[in-house]
Amino acid sequence: MPPPPEDRRYVITLSCPDRTGIVARISGFLADLGAWITEAGYHADVDAKVFCTRQVVDAASVPFGVDELRARFDAVATELGGTYRISDTGERKRVVLLATRDEHCLHDLLGRAWTGELPAQITRVIGNHESLEPLVTAHGVPFHHVPFPRPGDPHREAGKVTAFEKIREMVAADDPDAVVMARFMQILPAHLCEEWAGRAINIHHSFLPSFAGARPYHQAHTRGVKLIGATCHYATADLDAGPIIEQDVIRVDHGDTAADMVRRGRDIERLVLARGLRWHLEDRILVQGNRTIVFR
Amino acid sequence: MPPPPEDRRYVITLSCPDRTGIVARISGFLADLGAWITEAGYHADVDAKVFCTRQVVDAASVPFGVDELRARFDAVATELGGTYRISDTGERKRVVLLATRDEHCLHDLLGRAWTGELPAQITRVIGNHESLEPLVTAHGVPFHHVPFPRPGDPHREAGKVTAFEKIREMVAADDPDAVVMARFMQILPAHLCEEWAGRAINIHHSFLPSFAGARPYHQAHTRGVKLIGATCHYATADLDAGPIIEQDVIRVDHGDTAADMVRRGRDIERLVLARGLRWHLEDRILVQGNRTIVFR
Amino acid sequence: MPPPPEDRRYVITLSCPDRTGIVARISGFLADLGAWITEAGYHADVDAKVFCTRQVVDAASVPFGVDELRARFDAVATELGGTYRISDTGERKRVVLLATRDEHCLHDLLGRAWTGELPAQITRVIGNHESLEPLVTAHGVPFHHVPFPRPGDPHREAGKVTAFEKIREMVAADDPDAVVMARFMQILPAHLCEEWAGRAINIHHSFLPSFAGARPYHQAHTRGVKLIGATCHYATADLDAGPIIEQDVIRVDHGDTAADMVRRGRDIERLVLARGLRWHLEDRILVQGNRTIVFR
Amino acid sequence: MPPPPEDRRYVITLSCPDRTGIVARISGFLADLGAWITEAGYHADVDAKVFCTRQVVDAASVPFGVDELRARFDAVATELGGTYRISDTGERKRVVLLATRDEHCLHDLLGRAWTGELPAQITRVIGNHESLEPLVTAHGVPFHHVPFPRPGDPHREAGKVTAFEKIREMVAADDPDAVVMARFMQILPAHLCEEWAGRAINIHHSFLPSFAGARPYHQAHTRGVKLIGATCHYATADLDAGPIIEQDVIRVDHGDTAADMVRRGRDIERLVLARGLRWHLEDRILVQGNRTIVFR
Known part of the structure; x- marks a missing residue:
């Protein structure tokens, strides 16, 4: 059973070289879309100098589907030199x-x-x-x-x-x-x-x-x-x-x-x-x- | 499935008024039968002055069945003024x-x-x-x-x-x-x-x-x-x-x-x-x- | 003993009414200063509709002292309708x-x-x-x-x-x-x-x-x-x-x-x-x- | 500080080859003295065929001192082929x-x-x-x-x-x-x-x-x-x-x-x-x- 529409989420995970401004870049991107963040986690691996994050947004707050979100986020990830994944809780694992x-x-x-x-x-x-x-x-x-x-x-x-x-x-x-x-x-x-x-x-x-x-x-x-x-x-x-x-x-x-x-x-x-x-x-x-x- | 014969046990639990000699009475009774004790637990409730014990014996070491054991133990329990229960792991619960x-x-x-x-x-x-x-x-x-x-x-x-x-x-x-x-x-x-x-x-x-x-x-x-x-x-x-x-x-x-x-x-x-x-x-x-x- | 300069941190905590764009506003503010975030935590209380965050930044990455940081952050907090506190780990509690x-x-x-x-x-x-x-x-x-x-x-x-x-x-x-x-x-x-x-x-x-x-x-x-x-x-x-x-x-x-x-x-x-x-x-x-x- | 007299205990620990009748022998010995057992633990190591026990008795219930208790228990331990130790909580460790x-x-x-x-x-x-x-x-x-x-x-x-x-x-x-x-x-x-x-x-x-x-x-x-x-x-x-x-x-x-x-x-x-x-x-x-x- 898929979740009811109000519980549908897009889950973004990203790893990239650590530097200042990463959170601002990602959250700015999401704010511009009007996306409502329901969960956010951050971790910086000090030794490896790698930054990792997981952001969960309310699907209903995003004005388009997950494919379009992936396409647009791809530019952000590229800019940050990171690897990412966006999954849609509406798609059953x-x-x-x-x-x-x-x-x-x-x-x-x-x-x-x-x-x-x-x-x-x-x-x-x-x-x-x-x-x-x-x-x-x-x-x-x-x-x-x-x-x-x-x-x-x-x-x-x-x-x-x-x-x-x-x-x-x-x-x-x-x-x-x-x-x-x-x-x-x-x-x-x-x-x-x-x-x-x-x-x-x-x-x-x-x-x-x-x-x-x-x-x-x-x-x-x-x-x-x-x-x-x-x-x-x-x-x-x-x-x-x-x-x-x-x-x-x-x-x-x-x-x-x-x-x-x-x-x-x-x-x-x-x-x-x-x-x-x-x-x-x-x-x-x-x-x-x-x-x-x-x-x- | 009942346990294999070598794992069959008789489990004795007893509560009685606390006094000296209870363990000696019970373990003497079991030793006289040649019963092999595989587990033994004791507890004295100091406030209520009640003694509690659980003794597990190897069924194969007892020279008769559980009913005879119950009949014989009954005299011990009566002497101690206690209530008891003997169960047989060979009888499926x-x-x-x-x-x-x-x-x-x-x-x-x-x-x-x-x-x-x-x-x-x-x-x-x-x-x-x-x-x-x-x-x-x-x-x-x-x-x-x-x-x-x-x-x-x-x-x-x-x-x-x-x-x-x-x-x-x-x-x-x-x-x-x-x-x-x-x-x-x-x-x-x-x-x-x-x-x-x-x-x-x-x-x-x-x-x-x-x-x-x-x-x-x-x-x-x-x-x-x-x-x-x-x-x-x-x-x-x-x-x-x-x-x-x-x-x-x-x-x-x-x-x-x-x-x-x-x-x-x-x-x-x-x-x-x-x-x-x-x-x-x-x-x-x-x-x-x-x-x-x-x-x- | 105060921490060595490289371990000195400013700790920002804020609560405000929940809405989109809060993380973007705060992290944008910090990114503009060049502040290096070392820890970040977020929580939205869904029932009370209140957003809470704790951000830790490396003091050495901020181009001025804690008083100036407080003065500048005050405008952000006011805009978000929130209450906040900034403490300096260089000041012994x-x-x-x-x-x-x-x-x-x-x-x-x-x-x-x-x-x-x-x-x-x-x-x-x-x-x-x-x-x-x-x-x-x-x-x-x-x-x-x-x-x-x-x-x-x-x-x-x-x-x-x-x-x-x-x-x-x-x-x-x-x-x-x-x-x-x-x-x-x-x-x-x-x-x-x-x-x-x-x-x-x-x-x-x-x-x-x-x-x-x-x-x-x-x-x-x-x-x-x-x-x-x-x-x-x-x-x-x-x-x-x-x-x-x-x-x-x-x-x-x-x-x-x-x-x-x-x-x-x-x-x-x-x-x-x-x-x-x-x-x-x-x-x-x-x-x-x-x-x-x-x-x- | 030594414990008050009513809390003084003799602690007996013993290891010996496992066989039937060990508990009866020890508890019979203690019962004959009128010793009040306050704690008792038993363990049989099935692989090594070794029996271990710890018995704690109220010192006030024993009609003589710890040295005499050791002397008398020695015969029991010898009979069981065991090694033992008796300590007195009145002697500060x-x-x-x-x-x-x-x-x-x-x-x-x-x-x-x-x-x-x-x-x-x-x-x-x-x-x-x-x-x-x-x-x-x-x-x-x-x-x-x-x-x-x-x-x-x-x-x-x-x-x-x-x-x-x-x-x-x-x-x-x-x-x-x-x-x-x-x-x-x-x-x-x-x-x-x-x-x-x-x-x-x-x-x-x-x-x-x-x-x-x-x-x-x-x-x-x-x-x-x-x-x-x-x-x-x-x-x-x-x-x-x-x-x-x-x-x-x-x-x-x-x-x-x-x-x-x-x-x-x-x-x-x-x-x-x-x-x-x-x-x-x-x-x-x-x-x-x-x-x-x-x-x-």
Whole structure:
């Protein structure tokens, strides 16, 4: 469902070399149009000398459509030497979910889409287990089973290549705003990280950079940490090292086994992924180097 | 699914007047049976002079079944002047959910039951809106529609009485271990609070005792608090004043409208209810006066 | 110690009726001066139709001093129908502390001033117990003892009036940016709330609006809450009901007595007061009705 | 100040191979004495097959003194094949603090000792900067200056050896229950880690195992994490890898520079160290392998 006309917004994000007068240039441009700003965020990265901003304007206050706004803003961005993006909340965003048998994040996102809380449509779920199908389709979302070869399969590497190629094609067909690995547990090949750059979102079940890689809760249990966490980040070719979008933790104690941590950690994985994905879909995130600016 | 035999446990909870020797009496009784204690919690309420304990023993280490254990422990409890309960994790607990259109808690609990994370079977969902049916039945749980009369209906009070009587009968048929008001939004009549005493669990969408009653997020927004919360409590005839099981909060700021608080608060409502219900089902909670002891 | 010249900032805060073009007007004004904006925050209160902003500019980038900046900005503010304030971080802020025998907040703030972490000078501590003197003077801060009559004293009301008049005079002499009741435990008379409006900061030892008034930890223990908190707020004539600046909570459980809560709550009182006071001194707070906007 | 007689407690901690009947043996022993148990904690490490317990008894309920209790309990512990410790809260614990110019943790602990909140006497502070002296002595605690050679000093290694030998002697003279490195910033030599094993407590300014070693806040800023933390742990020869006692985190965002993280992190360092030290002094911690059991 699109928002009612009075809630329709244009969201402008821009990064450019820092100097004086940037805010004046952008806000002057918007004031001249009579555009009503409903949210504004600014950040200057002092080290990189880069300025970032996110401006939200009431669509009804702009005397023309989003294409004309883009065309006119292009001159401003060019003048500032910046890169920008303008999105229209009247255009529904699209999300593809990649999932496996650890289905708590999948279930959570399906629920948020069902109740309208997720500001996007889930166009399809791609899973490597058929068992996911009934629940996904019950939520009115198409499910596609792409099997992955099991450990020990002599053609495992070739099978993975084939599987990822099928996934790539399905994603390309939907051209989504986000490809979410909702505990997908397969390492994304480098060429897909590149093809989906800035759109591929992963949830890792530890407070990164601690416990990257496999079985993070078991690592956490062995080390005896007193808090466990989850990290939502953009996937890059460097495993578990992409720009961090959101993190959170919960307290554990000596009574929690590794299995307890696995169970309890699901609550924080669900929340961290849902928050990170929402911010991505609302164009609240700019990536600067390997760090994110999140305008909340 | 029942737990595998090696994970089957008997859970003993007891309250009695405080004096020396209680632990020795109980642990001596268990040691004589050769029972292996896997968890033990103790609490003495100094003001009320009441001692509370929860002991978990490995069922495989007890040379007879739960009924015989109950029969033998009864003598110990009588000697201590206490009240007790022994449950067997091999007997699946049952839960009835009461729900309405704010369905985020309902969806969350259905998901936890689906993945096996909830240590109970949801025997049925009773809702006052037919629109809940498809999602509930998709999770393999029976749904029963009990309509409530709308505001302005001249027979509203009589209609409510009829509706709650239908609910009472269905609950009585299932004899569940918990009746969960998963954002039910109807005030439970006093006779049902009594009939379901110690089993009726409510989630209130504020950090009680702040903002009891209607529209708590709007009250919170007006007061300008910097954290909003949720409270899971046993329902009693005194509205929103029953023993508190669990609470948690999240940070808000001046940029959050009341509608933002409603949306963001759902995340904490889901978690607080799921945690509180789990503890209840695991017999971790003893009620002492209007306060709960939660053995975690 | 004033900040080094390259860290000196002018901080502009403004509230005015909301309309289009406000950001453009202010940022245009600053751009024309060549002023380098280092921080900028915006907030529109949709209900009250009021726009609020905080802008921080590098003093070295402004071609004249703060007085001239004020004079020129006055025209902008008048045009926008707003009220504003410009402060200069090169001018050291001043704080007066009112304290009593619960001295943990006092000790904490003295330490933060000692290490330079508090962005202000504590000009004096006024206490109603002589026992505070050695510690205060050891930190190099003047201490003034103003005794309050004890309960049962037949001249208690008159004695309080006299005591508060002495305090009023000392505060007037220092003309501080903040008067902090660091667990002062005396109810401020209405005329002082008015005289110190927007500068009198209190720490209340509960998560308001829960447990206003006396002995909040004992109230919390009786109610059986699972989190206890503290609230930093502007003092107004309406006891414990002024605009909330900051709040936080910590988890307690059934094992915590009221005395444990008193002890453990100190940690959160210290932190909440220190954070709230810092934001006040950095001109991050605007009061709108009974709510605060905190630009962080 | 010792506690009043009615608050005096004997605290028994024991670790032994796990088997049935341990609780019965200990509680039977205590019941036979008429000892009143005020707190009891149990934990079984399933992997290591080790049982741990902490029992607190009211000293007034035991018909003899702590030495006799130790003598009698020794037989129980021997029978169980365990190691144990019995402490008497009537005997004041002693703490030595090692400090340097980052003095926020030092100031915090001095304040807690001053108000009686720390359950111990600080027998002395040893610092490598003379500037700490006035504040320490103002709190009535002896200060000892032990200078460390600066980087570039040709005799640096020898100078360190000399300095640590002086510290060792002073600590040996006090025979404290805890040696606290309150942001000491010098790496403890292996022989001191051994000599002070189980008593040397360090605060590391990151959420370990992330960002061990130098400049953790700068590492955190570079990685772009969304939470920063602090870790209180027992010092071992393996730097920043000893058993973790307590950890906590606070939220940061893209607006926080590394310097902001340094400042904001102090609040969490203070709290985490104070909590960890308190638990150590209250004999709440048992070390099992490289993990701690904390009975709260």
